[in-house]
Amino acid sequence: MTYGRGGSVRAFLAVILVFGLAFLAGCSSSGTPAGISVSISLSASQPSLTPGQSSTITATVTNDPSNKGVSWTASPSGFGTLSGATSTSVVYTAPASVPTATAVTITATSVASSSVTASIQIAVQSSAVSVSLTPAAPQTINQGQQLQNITATLTNDTSNKGVSWTLTPATGAGTLSGATTTSVTYNAPSSVTSNTLATITATSVASSTATAKLEITVFPSGAGPNVASLTVTTGPVPATNPAFNLAYVSVTICQPGTTICQTVDDVQVDTGSVGLRILQSAIPALVLPSLTDSTTNNVVNNCITFADTSYLWGPVQQADIKIGGEAAASTYIQTVSTSTAGIPTACSNGSTIPGDENTPSALEANGILGVGLEPTDCIVAGSDFCDGSLGNAPPNVYFECPSTGCQPVSVPANLQVTNPVVNFSVDNNGVVIQLPAVVSVAPTASGSLIFGIDTEANNAIPNTANVFGLDTNDNFITLYNGQSLTASFIDSGSSVLFFPSAITVCTDNPAFYCPASLTPQSATNEGATGTPASLVDFSVDNFDNLYNPADAAYGTIAGPETCTAGSACTFDWGLPFFYGRTVFTAIDGQAVAGGTGPFWAY
Numbered sequence: 001m002t003y004g005r006g007g008s009v010r011a012f013l014a015v016i017l018v019f020g021l022a023f024l025a026g027c028s029s030s031g032t033p034a035g036i037s038v039s040i041s042l043s044a045s046q047p048s049l050t051p052g053q054s055s056t057i058t059a060t061v062t063n064d065p066s067n068k069g070v071s072w073t074a075s076p077s078g079f080g081t082l083s084g085a086t087s088t089s090v091v092y093t094a095p096a097s098v099p100t101a102t103a104v105t106i107t108a109t110s111v112a113s114s115s116v117t118a119s120i121q122i123a124v125q126s127s128a129v130s131v132s133l134t135p136a137a138p139q140t141i142n143q144g145q146q147l148q149n150i151t152a153t154l155t156n157d158t159s160n161k162g163v164s165w166t167l168t169p170a171t172g173a174g175t176l177s178g179a180t181t182t183s184v185t186y187n188a189p190s191s192v193t194s195n196t197l198a199t200i201t202a203t204s205v206a207s208s209t210a211t212a213k214l215e216i217t218v219f220p221s222g223a224g225p226n227v228a229s230l231t232v233t234t235g236p237v238p239a240t241n242p243a244f245n246l247a248y249v250s251v252t253i254c255q256p257g258t259t260i261c262q263t264v265d266d267v268q269v270d271t272g273s274v275g276l277r278i279l280q281s282a283i284p285a286l287v288l289p290s291l292t293d294s295t296t297n298n299v300v301n302n303c304i305t306f307a308d309t310s311y312l313w314g315p316v317q318q319a320d321i322k323i324g325g326e327a328a329a330s331t332y333i334q335t336v337s338t339s340t341a342g343i344p345t346a347c348s349n350g351s352t353i354p355g356d357e358n359t360p361s362a363l364e365a366n367g368i369l370g371v372g373l374e375p376t377d378c379i380v381a382g383s384d385f386c387d388g389s390l391g392n393a394p395p396n397v398y399f400e401c402p403s404t405g406c407q408p409v410s411v412p413a414n415l416q417v418t419n420p421v422v423n424f425s426v427d428n429n430g431v432v433i434q435l436p437a438v439v440s441v442a443p444t445a446s447g448s449l450i451f452g453i454d455t456e457a458n459n460a461i462p463n464t465a466n467v468f469g470l471d472t473n474d475n476f477i478t479l480y481n482g483q484s485l486t487a488s489f490i491d492s493g494s495s496v497l498f499f500p501s502a503i504t505v506c507t508d509n510p511a512f513y514c515p516a517s518l519t520p521q522s523a524t525n526e527g528a529t530g531t532p533a534s535l536v537d538f539s540v541d542n543f544d545n546l547y548n549p550a551d552a553a554y555g556t557i558a559g560p561e562t563c564t565a566g567s568a569c570t571f572d573w574g575l576p577f578f579y580g581r582t583v584f585t586a587i588d589g590q591a592v593a594g595g596t597g598p599f600w601a602y
Contacts, residue, residue, distance in 0.1 A: 038063050038110050039402050040070060040118035041297030047120075047287065048255070051127040054093040057120060059108045060297070061088070068111035075105045080124070087111070094124045101126045101285040116403040123255070123287035129156045129204045131163060131212040136261045137252035137322035138215035140223035140448075147186040147216060152202040153259065154210075161205035173198035174218065181205070188218045195219055195229060195446040215250060215263075222434075222448060222458055225325025226427045230435065232445040232553045232575070236266040236360040242549045243364035245495035245557070245575040247435070249449050251276065251369060252322040253283060256330045261322070262286050266366045269449055270493030271433070271585045273370035274377040275417035276321060276333040277304070277312055279358065282366040283335070288317035291332065291415055298400035300409065302334040302417055303347035304377070305396070310356050312336050312368075313343045316398070316411075321420045323369075326451050328423035332415060336367070344406035346396040368493070369420070371431045371449075373474050373598035374588045376416035381472045381588065381598070387412045422587060427452025429590035430597060432459050433492060437580030438555035441546055445553040445579065453584055454593040461584055461593065467601040471528040474588075474598055478571035480523040487568035488525070490583060490600045494574030497558040499523075503540055505560055512543035512559045523571065534602075538576070555579045 039062045046055040059070045069087020074080065079102060084091045092106055102124045110116035134151045141147055152163045162181025167173060173196060178185045186200060196218045204210035217229035228249050235243030247269045253276075254261035264282045291300040305311040314337040321328040337343075340355035348356070357363040370377070378386035378397055386397055387410055394408035398416075401407075422428050428451075435447035452459045461467070468476045471486075478488040480499060496512065501521075506514035518541045525534045541556040555576050563569040577583070586597030 038113045038116045039296055039298065040108050040110060040116060041292070042106070042108055042118050042120040044106075044120055044122060046122075047289070048123040048125065048258075048260070049094045050125050051094055051098045052096045054091050055122055056089060056091050057106050057108075058089045059118070061110065062296075064110065064112055066112045070108035070110055073107045073109070075107070076102070079104060082106075092122060094122075096127070098124055098127045100128070101130075103285055103287045113403065121287045123260070123285070125155075125260075127156060129154060129207040129210040131202050131204055131210050132259055132261065133200075133202060133212045133214050135214065135322075135325070136254070136259070137263065137324060138217065138229065138250045140217045140219055140227045140229055140324060141188050142219055142221055142223045143188055143192045144190045145188050145223075147188075149183060150186060150200060150214060151183045152212065153182075154204060157204065157206055159206045163202040163204055166201045166203070168199050168201070172196070176200070186216060188216075192218050192220055197229070219448070224456070224458055226451040226456055227458065228324040228449045228451075230269060230433065230447045230449040232435070233266075234550070234552045235364045236366055237364075238549075241361045241364060242552075244547070244552050245554055246364060246552075247433070247447075247492055247575060247578075248365065249323065249369060251278075251367070253278060253286060253288075253333075254320040254322065255286065255288060256318050256320050260286070261320075264366050266360070268365040268368045268493065269433070270368050270370050270491070271372050271431070271583075272489065272491030272493040273304070273368065274372045274374045274419045275370045276319075276331070276367065276420055277314075277336055277370065277417075278333060278367035279336045279360065279363065280314065280338045281359065288319050288333075288335065291316040291318070293400045293409060296400060296402065298402055300411065300415075301399045301401060301406070302377075303344075303396055303399060304334070305347060305349040309349050309351040310353075311347055311349050311351060312357060313347050313355075314358075316415070316417060321423075323420070323449075323451070326424045326427060328418075328420040331420050331423050332418050334417050342401055342406065344399060344401075346406070346408070347399070371419060371421055371585065373470070373585060374419065375422045375590075376413055376418050378411070378416050379413065379588065381470070381474055383472075384413055386410060386416060419587060421451060422590065424451060427455045427459070428587075429453050429455065429592050430584060430586040433578055433583050433585075435578045435580070438553045438576075440541065440554075440556055441548070441551050442553040443551050453586055461601055465584070465601045466525070466532045466534040467527075467599055468525060468532070469527040469529060470598055470600070475568070476528050476600070477526040477530070478523050478573075479526065480521075480571060483563075483569060485563075485569045485571040488571040488573070490573045490577060490585070490602075492575055492578055492583075494572050496554075496574050497538065497540075497576055498561040498570070498572035498574060499558065500561050500563045500569060501558075503558070506544055508544065510560070512557060513540050514542045514544050515540055516542070518556065536577075553579070
């Protein structure tokens, strides 16, 4: 995860799950017996509307001593109408003309206790012509290949004129052929020297403002349906907060069971965490169903906190996730709230920054794709810390927020934020990351995120690879400079190598090392049982001398890791470790070539 304050690291969640067990106590509300609070749950007859359609919103109010029910409001104000309001229901009618798709929030407020509210979102589709493409997600193909049957679907195209097709860049990115008003074929260049991006745009003939785009990355070799293009760039806001050593992928997110989708670029790929976490600001018009507590009907929120006191907060929602040719249907994700209201102190973790990393500038990404070692964000080496099976109080990971304040709740594994990979149909046991070597500094780097291990010809573990078994905290051993660092891990979400060393720390930025010159180093990685053993040679250079805001890829930067007395010590093999290697991350409990995860291999 991104610090946004001079460094970047996403350690695995075990420490937070095990030790973050404090929770907030509730309080009584006025007019209700102590310990019992008024609560509201909402349901909609239709969660998605076309222009002019209506939906009936029904409120169920619990512990309402005066039986006064609720009052109703809608946001944005003036967008559609509320009618037929009663103390338990209201009818929302969408406008007859809707220039752009809009998410409408209907809020019910308890008449007896105005501090008690509940909200539900209604997706209102546009009345303007719109275009969607199949495939929806960005694709990868090899040089010289074709991508056939690229199809455009139009809504509100009353003249039935279809689309026209364009390809950018106009030269060097292949050609289009067989174009009709609804389909086209893409022909990749016969030869490329590196990963090459081509963008196909479908433009409505009836309304030139209605467009849809499909990104296709042409690889020299190794592309396929289970491969997504992985790029190290300066991120979504390079002008004001350039990122470095963060690897991004594009993810397509859809309302479950529909073709209402949005492709989000600059989503960080993180082998050190689990689950898709997407900024609400990146999908403003996409209304996704939220997980609610089965007893109280309150929305369940997810909190992920990190060692630097940063955090991500927002509702658990369900989405269809598409990456390349892979799809994870009805998968639970975290939508990171744009609002900073109501975040409990048990989540904010001591941070003084409202919302913390809930913007692209702060996160240096539009979201995080956690494809780490576990199937959900609450499981470590087969133990589920959030479902109540261990007999512990719920940790500060899942919360419901009635009027008395947010409280941690237990959530079963099938409802937890899920590693999308485990919901793929075939390539569901892990991921492979390939990035080119970066000797020192490069403006960018482009490689592959490959889904599955030993499920296809392009993701087989070679016989020469080292496979590292892990301990009960999903760690292995690194031997470095006379130290046995038994809590070590491999993490694409860390922007540098973090380890304890006597190398000089930068005076102006203590998150990094600043030796006088390039300093060769070596360490030996061992499995949790001491085998196998693999010597790793690397070098550390002066961060202050190397850093340039225009450059994204750094192969020789590192930073200090504090080793606390009495605790296991860590070597965090961050993104520089991935340059020039093929790194396998196998998921806990998933079958891999006659065995099971979790393990790392390279």
